[in-house]
Amino acid sequence: MLKLKAIDINYGDIQALWEISLRVEEGELVAIVGSNGAGKSTILKTISGLIRPRNGSVEFEGKRIDGLAPDRIVRAGISMVPEGRELFPRMSVRENLEMGATYIGRARAQAARSLEHVHELFPVLAQRAGQLAGTLSGGEQQMVAIGRALMAKPRILIMDEPSLGLAPLMVEEVFRAARTVNREGVTVILVEQNVRQSLKFAHRGYVLENGRIVMEGTGKELSENRHVKEAYLGL
Amino acid sequence: MRKDAPAKMTLLQVDRLTKHFGGLAAVHDVSFHVGEREIVSLIGPNGAGKTTIFNLVSGVYRPNSGDIRLGGESIAGLRPFDICRKGVGRTFQIMQPFPKMTVLENVVTGALFGRKPKVSMKTAEGEAVELCRLVGLGDKLKAFPKNLTVPDQKRIEIARALAVRPKLLLLDEVMSGLTPTETDEAIRLVLKLRETGATILLIEHVMKVVMGISDRVVVLHHGEKISEGPPFLVVDDPKVIEAYLGKMVDGEDEPAC
Amino acid sequence: MGSSIRWKTTLPLAILCAFLLLFPKLVGSYFLHLAVSGILAMILASSWDILARTGQVSVGQAGLFGIGAYSSALLYQRYALPPVLGMLAGALIATFVSIFLGYLTLRLRGIYFSITTIAFAEALTVIWLMTPDITGGAMGVSTPPLFGGDREKAYYLILAILAAVVAVVWLIEQSRLNFAFTAIRENEDVANVLGINPTKYKVLAFMISAFFTGFAGGFYSHYNTYIIPYEVFNLGVSIACLVMPIFGGLYTIAGPILGTVLIKAIEEYLRVTFSYGHQIAYGLILVLVVLFMPEGLLGLWRGKILPLFRSRPGR
């Protein structure tokens, strides 16, 4: 469904990604793990169009999407829950969610139903509907970010470190949501530092080190791999 | 490893430090100390408050409560340039060399202003050249930062921080984004610095580094200190494992949906 | 910051100095007058540039210029203070005002600093017009011609001031101040952590800039013999102060001077050929420089033109 072929990314003169190739099949939940600065977020930003690759291509359902502006990619069906959430702090929760559907033609028609669905997924957002997004707690903001992405009716949902800085209970909630969404048929790509949890949920995973993919396998294989443990705990 | 080294004079003492942004506590009630010529690592997941502590120690932020003492003297709430002159040098997580200055000029800037008594231009330049050699930039004195690689830019940061002749050196993720060879070089550099008498507090994500060079490790999570001690003890602390790897869910059951 | 002076720099410099010193003997009073007003503008441009080195873009230099002009003229009128001493007094008073203004605007960064400086100059105009008993008001202040109208003396005086400005800029470039100014301009927070007290250096730059701007103002009032608030506090003065260095090349010795020479030439040409709205050139230059040559003429010279004459690669 989604294919990255030999992607190279440069920041100025510095190369951040080296020949990244990966694929995501329909209905999968794929995790990308790796240490800080390994280049995980960069991959996601490349997929969503926020960064343009220097070499290589991104194909979505057989069509090249690298080089498109991010808004076009969202319309094509790839939504992203960015690191740091990137909400609209002075808009209400409801407005933030609605914004997710406003600019996507096919999602706009179903906005009301999508909103209900998001409220089912995160009941707390229904209670907070009128509150300004900037005043929410971190966990609630993360829910809004996920909800906003879902409002666009994506085929692929990309989540960049959704558990970052959240309290344990919230982390669980976020993962549960990712799982639910995936079961409902949305393909999910997940980048996490919370290695154990994400690999446990993932169908497949990739391990990234210093801008290169060093390992690929099912979630179970990876979570039991010795090298992974070493990389993250220095054991 | 110096786990059994005798207790040394305390250089930096952080006492019940708290910093709020808006309603959020970025750092909450954190205390720790760094002894002279010690290497202490500050670790923890993203957003744990490590860089905030650096900003508090170097005076970029003022603490809401708590105290910071350097060699027994309180420096909490002083302005950054005063703290610098009292002997705290630092690097930045996102490298910030002065873009319109050459490598040498970047380093000279630190030597010129960062200490008391002031040194002459000539002395400053001489020392800066030395420092550039020390960090491995000896042949790139006239280059501009934008034309350098990441490791070299980090070297500028380190040399510039060293140029203020710090008693305490704060290194913020100087190893991240380096290749293994570069990381090894960087580790050698930090150890060399310690030999010259520096005390180092570092923020690091590359565990290999943390384990390899730290005398002690302070672990932060959600702005609070959750563990402290020699590296090999800290990694076995269940709280640390949970913070890093996520909560262990009992058994292999799937979590309730 | 190489400090060795090579003959390549020294020789043209020596020719230039000789040329400037002999200039009054070579030309008539009309050219001498053009030279005097040109040099005056160079002083304003260079002293604006000194302030800009700390990252503060002033659009209110006219305020300091006017204070210098008025202090000097009023001191002459009330206490018969000799003009040259008056200029010095004007410079000192402008410096004093700049300390005050510098501390007040310290927390303002970027564009808000600029807007405040505009407001400062405009507010001064209003104050001046509304307090005629102290300031002479709209009627302005007049003084007898400088040195009894001896233009050569006036020329050498203004040339000496320019030399002083250039010397000060040169000294700044050779000293630790250059590092402090540049560091503050490029990243104030990092500079602060490296032990640089931004307040101190920003105010210092403001003071140096104000001193020479005020001196130029004092010279202007005695040279032109008559000043009114609408003229010396005019926004046009402030804009001229900044267009010239930006055109020539910021943060250099030669840039502001070069910019002034060219703009004055363009202006004089447009004045004779194109009488209405010749200041359109200022606007165009600003827009084009920002869009296409952010380092000004000197940048263009170093980056594009000089390499054409160098066969050897590198350097």
Add this chain to the structure above:
Amino acid sequence: MDWPSFFQSIANGVLIAGLYASVTLGLTLVLGVMGIVNFAHGELVMLGAYSTFWLFTMLGIDPLLSIAITAPLLFLVGIFVYRFTIRPILKDPPLNQLLLTLGLSIFLQNLAMILWKTDSRSVITSYSGMSLHLGMVHVGATRLITFAISVALTAVLIVFLHKMRLGKAMRAVSENNTGSWLVGINVQKTYMLAFGVACALAGVSGSLVSTIMYTYPMVGFKLSLKAFCILILGGLGNISGALLGSLVLGLTESFVGTYVPEGSGWAEGISFFLIIVVLIIKPTGLAGTRRE
């Protein structure tokens, strides 16, 4: 207490605030959405005023009706200006933006001087000079219309920003650039349209300027200096703050003009004093936060 002149002063202040608000609206929009203080905004107002004047003089189109032509015209001018001057410097440091827009301002001022000389031009319509007598207060018809239009514009702009898809996109862009891209907003296009809308607003205030004041090449610059003051009073980039700030400035000017000895001379300088005082007390402007 001399009540008639007291109430007249209030009316005077409120009415002129209408003009100020109309000039400030576009400036606020550009600052809010793009984070740029557009020094050339006043010159766009001036172009609007000249366009109104010429439409009236040559084709006899009523100044208020000509808003329908002037606003779209200035919208196009705005798109043009954006495309060739603003877009290349969107990511530049704020000082480059200052210098560029200041350059544009000087350029347009002098262009107007070359094209139309410095004569002050004014239009007379059937209703100019007409005034309503409300109790003790006389209210000029054109000034009342101007005020009404400004309040209506503010209201329309607020509704536009909160209810319309494009308006919401502008708010979204102003709050979070990346977030906007990720919900499918073309940020570049939104910037362009926001700048265009701001210029159209400048066109409207230009029409108002030409009716209740008069038109000359410097008219926009003088008004834009006041608009900066209002911007700072009302919170930078805050639409309803712009209206509030205008009222504060208008009323202060009016009361100083009427009640302070030599007040007419001080009144025009009040905006400058306010800028200095407010920025020094609170560098982020009175009612709000500054965007970085």
Add this chain to the structure above:
Amino acid sequence: MRGKGFGFVLVLLVAGYALAGFLPGAAMAADETIKIGAVLPLSKATFSQAGEEQRRGLLMALAEINQGGGVLRKKVELLIEDDTGEPSVGIGAAEKLLTRDKVAALIGGYSSTITFAQMNAIQRLEPVVAWTGASSTKVEHEFGPKRWFFHYHPWDYHRQSTIRNFLMGISPRPKNIAIAYEDGIYGTTSRDYVVKYLKETGFNIVFDERFKSGSSDFTPMLTKIKKANPDVFYWVAYAGDTTLIMKQAKEIDFNPKLFLSVAINFPQYKESLGDTGNNVAGVDVWIPALKNPETVNWLKKFNHAYPGRTPEYWAPLAYTNMMTVVDAIKRAGSTDKDKLISALEKTSYDSPFGKITFKKSEEGGIHQAIDEQIITQWQKGSAQIVWPPKKATSKLIYPTPDWKNR
């Protein structure tokens, strides 16, 4: 961080000044013509309208002179320089004309500040200066007594004494006067004299304040004046301010017995104000409605040269300026400085302003051409002269009817 641009600067410095100096004037022919130099403000906002009008007058005179064969069997060449409204540019322009172009006489002029600076700078040359503009007495005090300085425009106090004499002649005589003036040099000087004159003659000043030219709103000031309830409201302002003041006076229903201003016969007055502008009186130097034969004759020539244009007084003033200078050259038989000055002193020329001779003026001037001004009033859309009685074309409407009753 440092540049090596000295060589570059050197080249450009020399080239720049060479260019600036040699472009204009370098190609001038030698002694084939008689040169006259004029300095006018052509590119400063508030000044240029008068500057342009002067240029029209000068060019008209030039064409007439050269069509008539020039003077002393040579063509007259007129060199016009723009002072851009800046004193230092004005000094440069005057110096250039005198020292490089070697003109026989310096004419034109407008702003008092620039004139003051120019005269100070060039007085060592003792040129022949026949100056139209600069009405500030500061100029008269300093340069009026000079042998080489001839002045055409009435001084400030001429305008204000005209006002006084006019007001004294109205019956019933008004008592309370409100005065508002723009805060520049123009408004301020006018105000100082008028206040002095009116107080001397027993008028009661009920309001006396300055305002900033270009203000966006005059209603606060007018509200205050309305409260003071004057018989006559007199203001000194530029065209734009006057337009706004009248519109807003009507809006707030301010009804003095007379609106009186200065120089209200600018070209856009009628189209800017329409009916609102009726009944406003103003002091002026000259208007086209004057009925003397010279004016009628001159207007014909002006309409021929600039069809469809209504001249302001600067045009005939500059025309007179040029004609009298050429006339003096003709009578002197040479451009020799002393002969020319003596000839100018004996000038007697029939101009649109009446007979021009150079007389002493009150504050030290020895060569003053025009001292008496006229009072005009807009009546039913056209400007009429209402004072002095011997030039009057219509009777003053006083008191002015209320806005409601018009």
